[in-house]
Amino acid sequence: MRKSTIISATIAGFISVPAVASADELVLYCSVQEEWCRLMGESFQRETGINVLMTRRSSGETFAQLMAERDQPRGDVWWGGTGDPHLQAAEEGLTAAYESPMMSELQDWALSQAEASGNRTIGIYAGALGYGYNRDLVDDPAPACWADLLEERFADDVQVANPNSSGTAYTLLATLVQIMGEDEAFEFLGQLDQNISQYTQSGAAPIRNAATGETAIGIVFLHDAVAQAVQGAPIGSVAPCEGTGYEIGSMSLVEGGPNPDNARLFYDWALSPEAQALGAEANSFQVPSNVNAPVPPESPSLDEITLIDYDFAPYGSSEVRQHLLARWDAEIGSQR
Numbered sequence: 001m002r003k004s005t006i007i008s009a010t011i012a013g014f015i016s017v018p019a020v021a022s023a024d025e026l027v028l029y030c031s032v033q034e035e036w037c038r039l040m041g042e043s044f045q046r047e048t049g050i051n052v053l054m055t056r057r058s059s060g061e062t063f064a065q066l067m068a069e070r071d072q073p074r075g076d077v078w079w080g081g082t083g084d085p086h087l088q089a090a091e092e093g094l095t096a097a098y099e100s101p102m103m104s105e106l107q108d109w110a111l112s113q114a115e116a117s118g119n120r121t122i123g124i125y126a127g128a129l130g131y132g133y134n135r136d137l138v139d140d141p142a143p144a145c146w147a148d149l150l151e152e153r154f155a156d157d158v159q160v161a162n163p164n165s166s167g168t169a170y171t172l173l174a175t176l177v178q179i180m181g182e183d184e185a186f187e188f189l190g191q192l193d194q195n196i197s198q199y200t201q202s203g204a205a206p207i208r209n210a211a212t213g214e215t216a217i218g219i220v221f222l223h224d225a226v227a228q229a230v231q232g233a234p235i236g237s238v239a240p241c242e243g244t245g246y247e248i249g250s251m252s253l254v255e256g257g258p259n260p261d262n263a264r265l266f267y268d269w270a271l272s273p274e275a276q277a278l279g280a281e282a283n284s285f286q287v288p289s290n291v292n293a294p295v296p297p298e299s300p301s302l303d304e305i306t307l308i309d310y311d312f313a314p315y316g317s318s319e320v321r322q323h324l325l326a327r328w329d330a331e332i333g334s335q336r
Contacts, residue, residue: 011165027074028054028260029062031081031167032249033204038281040079043278044269050262055258058202059085059167066094066254073256076263079270082167083113083123086250087316090120095252098264102271102290110289113250116313123248124270125279125286128305129171130244132207132225135234137216145241146176149217150191158195160219163328167247168203170220173324174315175245180310184323186331193332211235221247222300225286230283230298239305247309249286 026044034056041052057065059081064076066089078086078095089095091175097119098163103111110123130330133143143149149158161169191240197215200206206218207225212234218225225237251270253263267274280296287299314320 001293003007009054023254024262024319025050025051025053026259026266027076027257028052028266029065029075029078029254030054030056031059031062031078032284033282036279036284037080039278039282040270040275043275044266046271048262048265050265058165060160060165060170061201061311062314063089063094067092070094073254074131074258075254076257077266077270078254079266080124080249080251082171083248083250083312084170084316084321085123085167086121086252087117087312088112089320090250091316091318092118094255095120096252096255096257099265100264100268100271102268105273105291106271106289107291108298109248112312113248116316121250121252122271123289124251124276125249125288126246127221127223127249128239128244128246128300128301128302128307129168129175130222130225130237130239130305131219132222132228132235132237133215134210134215135236137210137213138169138207138236142236143217143238146188146244147242149195150188150220154195154217156193156195156197156283157216158219159198159200159209159215159217160196161203161206162199162201162333164325165201166203169199169219170243170321171221171247171326172219173328175308175310177312177324178245178315180243182327186327187333189328193335195286199333199336207235210259222305223284224247225299226285226300227283230285237300239300241306243306243308245310246302289331 041054065083163169211220211228273293276293
């Protein structure tokens, strides 16, 4: 460990923060794709001189890691991933309360995460759920609804992640329950299972597999489908006609983490317009939470999608998440 460094009152002009003397390390748990995780860590390290030790895992995996480490926390910040497990982490006391000076610049939906969690998590981006399909593998008519995924022509040609490891897939589960009712949603998932070729570990893996022709359809957040199309893959995006849920990607400070001062510096920096603009550089097209951050032109417009009134608080609670995941394991996962 090098000598402690003095962090200046501004981080590259992005944000005014008080000068602090702290260790020169930050342990970052990241739950977006690897490229964006690396860019965030490298950019913060370059701006501050703080050495960032980054681990990339999906939302469900990171939540499980925090649970396993709760008696001896090793991480400082959990950045990215769907908000439901962040809310559950807050309820479990795994994350720390903090009110950033950047909160005045955030969208209302980002602040709703803070309000629901007692300021133990906050929204950093938003994105709608849907699916993408390979235009070369899917004949007309193109699918347009959740119900279309049950068609016989898609037998063994749909992929989605496992909701135990993936926040994307848990958002699907919670979305269908809110649209259909719990019993009807699980009946739908049981029928859909007949067309599922693989439950992946990562939420974005299904659309990457659709892009390469391994499967015809991947159920993902729409920005992940757009990212494949931007790179030249023959991917079309569908916001289902019945309506769909959405994620508020979130960020949390780890309770009892080893570098709390640096964690708060990262937290404030990550809410700045400049830091949030890095997403597009990493081919990520979520809608940023800072009202002053540029919205990538490729980002799916939330105003043009039929979004349900997704109820984040109960579906991010330990009781509801554990119940739905246990039922999915019993009725879907165990039948594979």
